[in-house]
Amino acid sequence: MKRTIFSNQLLPWLLLAPQLAITFIFFLWPAGQAVRQSFLREDAFGINSSFVGLTNFRALLSSPEYMNSLQVTAVFAVSVTIMSMGVALLLAIAVDRMLKSARVYTTLLVWPYAVAPAVAGILWWFIFNPTIGVMPYVLDVVGYDWNHISSKTDAMLLVVIASAWKQISYNFLFFVAGLQAIPASMREAAAIDGAGPVRRFFDITFPLLSPTTFFLLVVNIVYAMFDTFGVIDATTEGGPAQATNIMVYKVYFDGFIGQNIGSSAAQSVILMLLVISLTVIQFRWVEKKVEY
Amino acid sequence: MIENRPGLNAMAHLVLILGVVVVGLPLWVAFVASTHTATDFMSGTVPMWPGPHLVENYSLMLERGVSTSGTPPVARMMLNSLIMALLIACGKIAISITSAFAIVYFRFPLRGLAFWCIFVTLMLPVEVRIVPTFQVVAGLGLLNSYAGLSVPLIASATATFLFRQVFLTMPDELVEAARIDGAGPMKFFRDILLPLSRTNMAALFVILFIYGWNQYLWPLLVTTDSQYYTIVAGIKRMADAVDGLPQWHLVMATAVLAMLPPVAVVIGMQRLFVKGLVETEK
Numbered sequence: 001m002k003r004t005i006f007s008n009q010l011l012p013w014l015l016l017a018p019q020l021a022i023t024f025i026f027f028l029w030p031a032g033q034a035v036r037q038s039f040l041r042e043d044a045f046g047i048n049s050s051f052v053g054l055t056n057f058r059a060l061l062s063s064p065e066y067m068n069s070l071q072v073t074a075v076f077a078v079s080v081t082i083m084s085m086g087v088a089l090l091l092a093i094a095v096d097r098m099l100k101s102a103r104v105y106t107t108l109l110v111w112p113y114a115v116a117p118a119v120a121g122i123l124w125w126f127i128f129n130p131t132i133g134v135m136p137y138v139l140d141v142v143g144y145d146w147n148h149i150s151s152k153t154d155a156m157l158l159v160v161i162a163s164a165w166k167q168i169s170y171n172f173l174f175f176v177a178g179l180q181a182i183p184a185s186m187r188e189a190a191a192i193d194g195a196g197p198v199r200r201f202f203d204i205t206f207p208l209l210s211p212t213t214f215f216l217l218v219v220n221i222v223y224a225m226f227d228t229f230g231v232i233d234a235t236t237e238g239g240p241a242q243a244t245n246i247m248v249y250k251v252y253f254d255g256f257i258g259q260n261i262g263s264s265a266a267q268s269v270i271l272m273l274l275v276i277s278l279t280v281i282q283f284r285w286v287e288k289k290v291e292y
Numbered sequence: 293m294i295e296n297r298p299g300l301n302a303m304a305h306l307v308l309i310l311g312v313v314v315v316g317l318p319l320w321v322a323f324v325a326s327t328h329t330a331t332d333f334m335s336g337t338v339p340m341w342p343g344p345h346l347v348e349n350y351s352l353m354l355e356r357g358v359s360t361s362g363t364p365p366v367a368r369m370m371l372n373s374l375i376m377a378l379l380i381a382c383g384k385i386a387i388s389i390t391s392a393f394a395i396v397y398f399r400f401p402l403r404g405l406a407f408w409c410i411f412v413t414l415m416l417p418v419e420v421r422i423v424p425t426f427q428v429v430a431g432l433g434l435l436n437s438y439a440g441l442s443v444p445l446i447a448s449a450t451a452t453f454l455f456r457q458v459f460l461t462m463p464d465e466l467v468e469a470a471r472i473d474g475a476g477p478m479k480f481f482r483d484i485l486l487p488l489s490r491t492n493m494a495a496l497f498v499i500l501f502i503y504g505w506n507q508y509l510w511p512l513l514v515t516t517d518s519q520y521y522t523i524v525a526g527i528k529r530m531a532d533a534v535d536g537l538p539q540w541h542l543v544m545a546t547a548v549l550a551m552l553p554p555v556a557v558v559i560g561m562q563r564l565f566v567k568g569l570v571e572t573e574k
Contacts, residue, residue: 117508
């Protein structure tokens with residue numbers, strides 16, 4: 001709170017006007033429309049619509065396709081989070097030991113942050129291309145027949161790898177910052193008491209890193225659920241047989257390709273509730289850090 | 293480092309080198325592929341070293357593009373991406389800094405409500421309200437325009453919070469001194485607040501430029517006229533079109549060009565980038 005302020009009454013509204021106008025026209029109004037449409041059913045021509053209550057939601061929750069999408073999203077989000085955070089933590093611990101070369105390694109590790117999810121998808125799609133890709137060639141030598149066009153597991157692995165790859169740099173930077181914030185004296189004291197590197201990691205470093213870890217956990221789940229549309233669309237388009245049809249992709253597909261506005265709107269509402277709860281968790285954390 | 297253990301150091305180097313290789317693999321493969329011709333992929337073995345067709349492939353894509361895919365030359369798509377990214381980054385900074393100024397330095401009715409309206413945008417990413425937002429933009433006649441590509445994405449709770457935080461840490465004496473010298477609110481904003489938040493603006497710009505350049509779903513929806521295609525959204529259309537034909541070398545050349553500007557920004561302005569990344573998460 002500022003003690004000294006200006007007393008104008010009209011000026012602040014003029015200053016806020018552009019932001020509020022865009023917020024209302026492109027955020028609040030469409031969100032309201034999504035909520036309204038989720039209670040309506042449009043006829044085949046999109047001319048008339050009638051109020052159907054919770055029918056759209058009931059239809060969704062009893063549809064095996066939507067249940068599959070929920071499951072796929074959960075598997076995808078958890079895999080991406082574990083993979084990218086695991087690799088990033090390992091790299092951050094290694095860089096934390098470096099004195100002179102830390103900067104060079106950091107530069108060589110952070111650039112994928114700048115790669116668009118869609119481009120990341122295209123790159124990995126090419127590397128894993130069953131006919132001309134590098135990886136299927138290598139995997140063939142060890143006897144694995146890679147084909148993400150027909151195999152559900154391979155398709156899921158592909159989108160997980162592409163999405164996790166892009167997120168490693170972000171996690172890496174935050175882990176490095178978290179590690180540097182741990183006072184060296186703690187680790188030194190433990191070393192004097194005879195604790196080896198492994199023991200020190202589990203007894204001191206990892207517990208003290210928990211605020212960073214928890215924060216990244218939420219950020220990564222949000223990323224995997226909402227920012228990976230490009231990865232999916234550029235590679236598998238939800239296939240094969242719905243194996244990678246995450247919720248965000250399904251909203252787009254049902255709404256734009258399938259033209260099922262009511263169902264798509266109901267899915268939007270469910271997604272909004274999810275983002276709201278994740279945001280609340282994240283902000284709660286910012287206020288009360290998880291600490292020992 | 294606590295004690296000198298050469299074995300552990302060597303292992304750390306090994307882990308990092310392996311990490312750098314794995315992280316860099318896609319870029320290397322894409323770059324190598326973009327320097328070969330279509331026939332080089334037909335033999336079944338993938339080339340692992342650059343070929344002699346670099347200049348040829350890149351100039352073909354930049355100047356003419358793949359005509360069969362219905363996408364314009366890559367240079368045109370990169371220009372569109374640049375315009376969109378700059379409009380989004382500058383627009384977000386401009387409207388957020390004035391919003392933060394209004395919220396921190398004025399007391400007016402419904403101030404809390406205005407703050408909450410901005411906060412709510414955090415919880416409404418484009419992905420969860422695609423259909424109705426598309427309908428609004430179509431209704432306003434903004435399809436196939438730079439305004440349609442950028443304006444709906446310009447509202448920013450994150451940037452507003454960042455500037456709010458910056459302004460809250462500025463000493464109250466600044467306003468008092470400005471007042472005594474007879475400066476009004478806009479003069480104070482222009483001559484004192486703006487210069488003092490320059491580094492924050494630069495750091496935020498780096499993050500927002502990357503955000504804008506990498507937009508995918510939104511440009512895909514609002515552009516049907518190829519003259520407005522952005523490179524990130526265009527590359528998918530290109531990959532779809534050439535899927536039957538082995539034109540991967542051209543798709544990869546486009547992918548490398550799509551990565552180049554944002555990656556150059558991250559590497560060239562690493563300090564600002566890290567500052568921006570950490571600040572926007574506070």
